[in-house]
Each structure stands twice: as structure tokens, then as C-alpha cells.
Amino acid sequence: MDVLPQLAHGFGAALSPTNLLMAVVGSLLGTLVGVLPGLGPTAAIAILFPLTTVLPPVPAIIMLAAIYYGAMYGGSTTAILLNIPGEVASVPTCLDGYPMARQGRGGVALGISAIGSFFAGMLGVTALTFFAPFLADQALRFGPPEYFGLMVLAFTVVASLSSASLVKGFAMAALGYFLSLIGLGPSTAEPRFTFGWTPLMSGVELIALVVGLFALSEVFLGLEQSRVAIAEKITNVFPRWADLKEAFPAILRGTGIGFFLGLLPGCAPGVTVFMAYDAERRIAKHPERFGRGAIEGVASPESANNATSSAGFIPLLALGIPASAPLAVLLGGLLVYGLQPGPLLFQKNPDFVWTVIASLYIGNIVLLILNLPLIGMWVWLTRIPYGILGPLILLLSVLGAYSVRNSMFDVAVSLVFGAIGYFLRKYQWPLAPLLLAFILGPLLEKYMIQSLSMSGGSPLIFFQRWLSLVLIVGAALLFLASLVLVRYTGRRVKEETAEELAL
Amino acid sequence: MSCPRIRTLVCALLAALLLVPPAVARAQDYPTKAIELVVPFVPGGGTDLIARLVADYMGKKWGKPMLVVNKPGGGGIVGARAALKDARPDGYTILVDIHTTSSMHIGAWKTPRLVLADRTYAARIVRDPMVFAVKADAPWKNFKELSDWVKANPGELIWSSVGPSGPSRYTAYDWFTQIGVDATRTRMVITEGAGDSFAKLAGGHVALAIHSVAEANAMLKAGKIRLLAVLSPTRIKYIPDVPTAEEQGVMKGVRVQWWGAIAFPAGTPDPIVKKWEAAAAAMTKDPAFLAGAERISMNIDYLDAERTRAFVEQEVAGYTDMAAKIGIRR
Numbered sequence: 001m002d003v004l005p006q007l008a009h010g011f012g013a014a015l016s017p018t019n020l021l022m023a024v025v026g027s028l029l030g031t032l033v034g035v036l037p038g039l040g041p042t043a044a045i046a047i048l049f050p051l052t053t054v055l056p057p058v059p060a061i062i063m064l065a066a067i068y069y070g071a072m073y074g075g076s077t078t079a080i081l082l083n084i085p086g087e088v089a090s091v092p093t094c095l096d097g098y099p100m101a102r103q104g105r106g107g108v109a110l111g112i113s114a115i116g117s118f119f120a121g122m123l124g125v126t127a128l129t130f131f132a133p134f135l136a137d138q139a140l141r142f143g144p145p146e147y148f149g150l151m152v153l154a155f156t157v158v159a160s161l162s163s164a165s166l167v168k169g170f171a172m173a174a175l176g177y178f179l180s181l182i183g184l185g186p187s188t189a190e191p192r193f194t195f196g197w198t199p200l201m202s203g204v205e206l207i208a209l210v211v212g213l214f215a216l217s218e219v220f221l222g223l224e225q226s227r228v229a230i231a232e233k234i235t236n237v238f239p240r241w242a243d244l245k246e247a248f249p250a251i252l253r254g255t256g257i258g259f260f261l262g263l264l265p266g267c268a269p270g271v272t273v274f275m276a277y278d279a280e281r282r283i284a285k286h287p288e289r290f291g292r293g294a295i296e297g298v299a300s301p302e303s304a305n306n307a308t309s310s311a312g313f314i315p316l317l318a319l320g321i322p323a324s325a326p327l328a329v330l331l332g333g334l335l336v337y338g339l340q341p342g343p344l345l346f347q348k349n350p351d352f353v354w355t356v357i358a359s360l361y362i363g364n365i366v367l368l369i370l371n372l373p374l375i376g377m378w379v380w381l382t383r384i385p386y387g388i389l390g391p392l393i394l395l396l397s398v399l400g401a402y403s404v405r406n407s408m409f410d411v412a413v414s415l416v417f418g419a420i421g422y423f424l425r426k427y428q429w430p431l432a433p434l435l436l437a438f439i440l441g442p443l444l445e446k447y448m449i450q451s452l453s454m455s456g457g458s459p460l461i462f463f464q465r466w467l468s469l470v471l472i473v474g475a476a477l478l479f480l481a482s483l484v485l486v487r488y489t490g491r492r493v494k495e496e497t498a499e500e501l502a503l
Numbered sequence: 504m505s506c507p508r509i510r511t512l513v514c515a516l517l518a519a520l521l522l523v524p525p526a527v528a529r530a531q532d533y534p535t536k537a538i539e540l541v542v543p544f545v546p547g548g549g550t551d552l553i554a555r556l557v558a559d560y561m562g563k564k565w566g567k568p569m570l571v572v573n574k575p576g577g578g579g580i581v582g583a584r585a586a587l588k589d590a591r592p593d594g595y596t597i598l599v600d601i602h603t604t605s606s607m608h609i610g611a612w613k614t615p616r617l618v619l620a621d622r623t624y625a626a627r628i629v630r631d632p633m634v635f636a637v638k639a640d641a642p643w644k645n646f647k648e649l650s651d652w653v654k655a656n657p658g659e660l661i662w663s664s665v666g667p668s669g670p671s672r673y674t675a676y677d678w679f680t681q682i683g684v685d686a687t688r689t690r691m692v693i694t695e696g697a698g699d700s701f702a703k704l705a706g707g708h709v710a711l712a713i714h715s716v717a718e719a720n721a722m723l724k725a726g727k728i729r730l731l732a733v734l735s736p737t738r739i740k741y742i743p744d745v746p747t748a749e750e751q752g753v754m755k756g757v758r759v760q761w762w763g764a765i766a767f768p769a770g771t772p773d774p775i776v777k778k779w780e781a782a783a784a785a786m787t788k789d790p791a792f793l794a795g796a797e798r799i800s801m802n803i804d805y806l807d808a809e810r811t812r813a814f815v816e817q818e819v820a821g822y823t824d825m826a827a828k829i830g831i832r833r
Contacts, residue, residue, distance in 0.1 A: 046546045046573070049546070140702060140705050140706030140707075140727075141706055142706070143703065143706055143707075143708035144692070144703070144708065183577075184577065184578060186693075186695075198577065198580070198581065198584065198616060199581070201576070201577035201578075201580065201581065202575070202576025202577040202581050203576070205576075315702075318725075319702070319705070319721070319722070319725055319727070320698070320721030320722065320725065321698050321699075321701075321702050321721075322547070322698060325545070328545065328546070328547040328548075328698075329546045329547045330547075331547055332546055332547030332548070332551060332552055332555075335552055335798065335799050336552060336555060336556075336798070336799065337798070340720060340721055340724055340800075341721060341725075405573065405574055405575050405576060405582075406572055406573070406574050407574065407576070407581075446695070449693065450692045450693065450694070453661075453690055453691060453692040453693065454661055454690060454692055454708065454709070456658070456690055
């Protein structure tokens with residue numbers, strides 16, 4: 001295939017003033033919406049989608065893609081500066097990004113996050129350019145048993161997310177799993193823990209939970225401590241050479257993990273970022289630095305986030321399978337314009353496909369150029385007195401919780417979890433395992449039931465297929481390894497600081 | 504405590520004053536403000552796409568904005584209730600009602616959370632039939648061959664459905680019953696939706712997937728799957744080469760299909776419903792609208808208000824019967 005001439009042609013079209021403007025406007029709008037707590041890429045695309053329908057297809061899709069990238073970057077910004085993840089994929093970023101910000105290195109964290117995202121995005125799009133149809137076929141080989149193995153593997157992350165105390169970590173994971181059970185069961189559609197109450201039938205909304213546990217509890221804590229945002233002066237906005245050197249291998253690893261897992265439909269950034277963060281921590285020479293402002297802890301999940309999102313374009317464009325919620329909305333956008341994803345899209349609408357691919361490169365570059373200078377502005381955000389910022393976050397959080405599915409019930413849910421989150425954090429119960437189990441629990445259940453349906457009830461199916469066997473054995477080994485690691489880390493932290501650490 | 508009661512009474516009176524006068528009298532001027540089209544599912548799905556198509560077309564025609572509002576959850580019942588039970592019946596809240604939120608729900612529950620009397624139909628606009636899909640390189644050449652193979656090896660058929668009581672399950676049940684196969688001997692894998700299900704089919708993890716024409720379109724054009732039959736009285740223009748199940752002598756009648764209708768809360772002024780009925784009739788003949796529908800492979804098939812109601816009533820009877828026989832009616 002003559003990829004390069006086609007791509008050059010695509011660049012020619014994407015660089016037209018109108019299309020370039022759409023990429024810039026999209027990135028800005030996306031970042032703006034993404035900065036609002038609770039409003040992640042899905043919400044950003046869904047809200048701004050009607051706006052793009054007045055445009056012709058090419059600029060509209062360019063703008064949607066730019067909104068998508070921008071919203072993800074916006075989510076990381078609040079995660080780092082305010083400890084409020086705009087979406088699930090930014091949760092690991094909070095773990096080290098926020099401590100960095102409190103040490104006055106918020107600008108560096110933002111810079112590394114932008115550079116990591118840029119790098120991962122570019123690599124992802126390059127792979128998309130050259131291997132899209134081929135990679136999409138490989139992804140189809142993952143059946144339910146393989147996904148089950150993958151989820152078991154992901155669950156071992158709980159162990160290392162609970163550095164303060166394994167018991168606390170697993171208790172929180174159990175709570176998270178329990179919360180995920182509420183609603184209609186994934187395969188039986190049997191109502192569970194709904195007590196005959198219709199609003200509970202649709203379960204606890206993920207975004208409402210995130211907004212409550214992280215954003216609202218943060219506001220309550222902040223008001224209680226009458227916090228002055230981040231007291232330390234942020235001096236150096238751009239990462240130094242030493243920072244880059246430290247972060248670069250982590251960016252590479254995060255990109256790799258995020259990209260290859262991101263090819264699998266059903267492996268959303270919410271899952272891969274946790275795995276990337278965990279991998280970084282496992283291989284670190286001084287794992288005790290994590291959770292206290294380790295730059296790798298920001299670089300790796302941020303890269304993984306963008307790599308996963310870029311990789312998701314491959315099954316989307318080549319097969320029409322959206323790997324995550326925002327991509328499903330994007331798929332809707334493509335369909336409305338009569339662009340049916342699939343190999344035929346590459347043959348029937350080559351101009352369109354290559355223009356979009358070119359614009360993904362451009363979107364990444366635009367985002368980097370826009371965001372590095374804008375870091376100063378985001379940092380300024382944290383200097384707003386908490387008395388003003390707190391209520392503002394509260395308002396925006398409630399708005400975010402409402403807007404996901406236009407439901408007041410979700411606002412109530414987020415308020416309840418705001419209160420719960422406040423107490424959990426006050427008494428140092430880690431929130432990350434709760435959220436991880438909340439996301440992974442239903443997936444684990446679904447893939448297990450699907451596998452067992454395939455085998456007619458025999459659990460041997462997990463061990464008869466080599467790929468799922470490898471994944472499950474790997475998970476068992478990793479779990480044991482992380483138990484040892486967690487003990488070691490806990491001891492080191494106590495030695496150094498004589499205090500318990502909570503994520 | 505008398506105080507809150509008085510306050511409630513005053514509020515109710517005020518609300519009543521606000522509510523009563525404009526609704527009935529002004530049907531002539533309708534619409535005078537933005538109309539909300541409630542989609543009880545996430546953005547990007549079939550219901551959402553058809554709603555956006557209608558909103559775009561009617562918004563331009565009447566010169567008033569039409570907002571598509573997604574209220575997903577509870578298999579569509581949460582959003583459907585919000586539109587039919589919680590909204591004012593003034594014609595400014597419309598539900599894009601489909602089989603899942605109406606006939607299928609009513610058939611599957613002994614005490615459904617929404618009944619037919621809760622809505623007033625203006626028109627059915629879409630009828631998207633079910634298709635039987637296999638992997639592109641599957642050994643069966645036609646639907647008859649597949650049916651014969653399943654009759655001989657029911658325990659070896661692994662097929663994917665969406666939810667335990669979705670259209671795939673009912674279609675499969677109807678098929679198994681008609682060809683004399685015990686459904687419980689086959690292996691059903693419950694998936695998240697058509698996209699998930701087709702990915703499993705294309706990857707060879709399941710042998711058969713049953714979804715609608717529009718849902719099958721992506722994988723079909725990608726060359727990953729083949730369609731053995733369409734469950735419809737006549738062939739569908741988007742897939743002219745795919746014979747119907749009846750043509751192949753395997754199944755008789757159509758008991759399951761994907762459809763979408765415009766529904767209002769019960770009690771909406773009749774002139775407004777009539778206005779929508781006429782508008783939908785004109786819309787479904789307009790080439791500009793049909794071109795939009797073709798882009799999303801939605802089979803436009805208009806039924807007027809009265810026939811829509813009769814059609815849904817007939818479906819309710821069918822699903823009630825099938826749900827009881829499958830053993831999923833509760």
C-alpha cells in the first residue's frame with residue numbers, strides 16, 4: 001500500500017486553514033470541558049457533537065478527534081493540580097501528580113504529562129497509519145477466556161495500590177466490587193441490590209462515583225482545612241533535562257502497555273492506566289517514592305492513557321468496533337456522515353480517512369503547542385483562594401455528575417459518595433482500589449460467564465487456551481511478587497518517614 | 504403539621520394555573536419552543552442515530568430547535584419513564600420508543616414498569632429486521648444448511664445474544680422452536696451489544712450472531728461476516744442478496760424485529776399528536792430524509808398512529824407468549 005503519498009495528500013487537506021482552525025478550536029474546547037470535574041471525553045464529545053454537525057464531514061470529524069484529545073489532557077490537568085480526576089483514566093495521575101503539585105512541581109508534572117501524551121499519541125497514530133487492518137484482525141483473537149485472564153491480571157494491581165495496608169486495600173476493593181453489583185446483572189439482567197427501586201436499576205454511575213469520591217470529598221477536605229490551594233510557589237513550569245531523563249523510559253513503557261492493551265476492544269484507558277502505573281511501581285528501584293510525587297508515576301499512566309486512546313482508533317476505523325465510550329460516540333458521528341468504518345472505508349473514502357489520520361498527528365502537535373504555554377494559566381487556577389475555588393468546583397462537579405445521563409439521581413449519588421469519600425480519606429482508606437474493583441468487577445464477571453457459556457459450564461476453558469493460561473499464571477506470579485514488594489515498600493516508608501502512607 | 508400541607512396546596516394550585524391554559528388551545532402554533540427528543544440509550548447507538556436524524560429534519564422543517572437528550576440506564580426503562588411519566592404531556596417531550604422499552608418489556612414482566620396506556624403513538628418510522636450472521640469463512644452456504652446442522656448437533660452451536668431477554672434471544676427461540684431444536688441444549692453467550700457480539704463472531708469465538716440489518720452493516724462491509732437470512736416478510740433493499748428465512752423454507756412469520764416510533768406521554772393534546780403523525784408521513788417520503796437513513800442503513804417503514812398501536816399490541820402478545828415459554832417472564 002502506498003501509505004506515504006496518501007498520507008502526504010491527507011496532510012495537504014488537513015493543513016488547510018479551515019481544518020487547522022477546527023483542530024485548534026477542538027483542542028481548546030475539549031481541554032476546557034475536560035478541565036471541569038466529572039466531564040471527561042465522553043461527555044465532552046456528546047455535549048459538543050451537535051455543534052459539529054453544522055460543519056461538513058471532514059472538518060467535523062477533525063474537530064471531534066481534537067475535542068477527544070483535548071478533553072483527555074484537560075482531565076489530567078485537574079488531576080494534577082487539584083487532585084480531581086475528570087475521568088477514571090486520570091485517577092492514577094492523581095496519585096503522584098498531586099503530590100508533585102504540592103511540592104511546587106505541578107508545572108513539571110503538567111509538562112511531563114503533555115510530553116508523554118504527545119509522544120504516546122504520535123506513536124499510536126503512526127501504528128494506525130501503517131498497520132490498522134492487520135492489528136485489528138489480531139485483536140479479534142481475544143475471546144472471553146483471554147479477556148478473563150487479562151482482568152485477573154489487572155486485579156493484582158489492587159495489591160500494590162494498597163501500600164498502607166493490604167487489609168484496607170482489599171476491604172476497599174470489596175466495597176468497590178459490591179457497589180458495581182448494584183443494578184441489573186450483566187448477563188441475567190436480574191435486578192441486584194435495587195430494593196425494588198427504579199433509579200437503582202441502572203446502577204451507580206461511574207462518573208457520579210468519581211466526582212463524589214474525588215472531587216466533592218476534596219472540596220470538603222479543603223474547606224475543612226481552610227486550604228490556600230497550593231501554598232508553594234510554582235517556579236519552574238517546564239521540566240528540566242534531568243526530569244525528562246527520568247521520565248522518558250516510563251513514557252516508553254506506558255506507551256507500550258497502553259497501546260497493545262488498547263488494541264483490544266473492551267480494554268478502555270480506565271484499565272490500562274492502572275496497569276501502566278502498577279508496572280512502573282513494580283520495576284522501580286525505590287518504589288517507596290510512589291504516591292509521594294514520583295515523576296514516573298505521572299509519565300507512565302498519562303502516556304498509557306493517550307496510547308490506549310490512539311490505539312482505539314484502529315479497531316474503530318478498521319472494523320467499526322468502538323473500544324471505549326467516547327469512541328462509540330465518535331462512531332455515531334462517522335455513521336451520521338455516511339462513513340461506515342471498515343476496510344472499505346479506506347477504499348471508498350481514502351481522502352477522508354487519510355485526512356483524519358493526518359489530522360490526528362496535527363491534533364497531537366497542536367495540543368502540545370497549545371498546552372505547554374498554557375500551563376502557566378492552569379497553574380494560576382490553583383492560586384485562586386479556596387473559598388472561591390471550592391464552591392466553584394462543587395458547582396461544576398454537580399453539573400458534571402448531572403450531565404452524564406441528565407439525571408438528578410446521579411447528583412444525589414455523587415453527594416452521598418462525596419460524604420463517604422471525605423471520611424474514607426480522612427481516615428486513610430485508599431480510594432484507588434475501590435475504583436479499580438468497581439470498574440473491573442463487572443468485566444471479570446461478564447467474561448467469566450461468557451467463557452463458561454462457551455464451554456458449557458466447564459472451567460477448564462481458562463486453561464485449555466494457551467493465551468488465557470499464560471495470563472492467569474502470570475497474574476498469580478505477579479500477585480505473589482507484589483505482596484513481597486508491598487511489604488518491602490511499607491517497611492521502607494516507615495523507616496524513612498515514621499508515618500503511614502495513604503494513596 | 505398543617506404548614507407544609509398548605510404550602511403544597513398553594514404550589515399545586517399555582518402549578519395548575521400555569522399548566523392548564525396553553526396546552527390545548529395552541530396546537531395550531533405548535534411548536535413555539537424547543538422540543539426534547541428523549542433517547543433512553545447512550546449516544547452512538549441505533550436509537551440515538553435515528554433520533555438525531557429526525558431531530559435534524561424536523562428542527563429545520565419547523566424552525567424550532569429539537570434537542571436529543573440521552574437518558575440511558577435500566578435497559579431503557581429509566582429514560583422512557585422520565586419521558587412518559589415525569590414530563591408534562593404538552594407535546595414538548597417526545598420518547599423515541601422502541602421494542603425494548605415497550606412490547607418486549609411489557610411481555611417480559613408480570614408487572615411492567617411502563618405499560619402501553621402510558622404512551623400515545625404518533626407513528627412508527629423505522630423497522631429494522633433481524634439477520635442471521637455467521638463468520639465469512641463458515642461452512643454453511645445458506646440458512647437451510649445451518650438449520651440442518653443445528654438440528655443434528657444442537658450442543659455444538661455457540662451463539663451470541665444481547666442480554667438474556669433481548670431480540671436475539673427471542674429470534675433464536677422462535678427459530679429453534681420452528682425447526683424443532685431444544686434451545687436449552689445450545690450454548691448462548693450473552694454479550695454487551697451488537698458491536699461486542701460481532702467482534703466475537705469475527706474472531707471465531709461464537710458461530711452465530713443474530714442482530715438487526717443496521718447493526719450488521721459495519722462487519723458485513725468489512726467482509727468479516729456473511730448473512731444467511733433476514734427475518735422479514737420481504738427482502739431489504741440494503742442487502743438485496745440476502746434471502747428471507749421464509750423464502751428458504753426454514754421459518755414462517757416474523758415475531759421479532761427492531762423498530763422505532765414517535766411516542767408522547769398519555770394525555771398529550773390530540774392535535775399535536777396528529778400534527779406529528781402527518782409530519783412523520785411526509786418526512787418518511789422525503790428523499791432528503793431517506794438519504795440520511797440510508798447512510799445509517801436504517802430501513803424506513805412508516806405506520807400511522809392507529810396501525811402503530813395495533814402493531815405494538817400484537818408484539819406484546821407475541822413476547823408475552825414467548826417469554827413465558829422460554830421461562831424468562833417474571
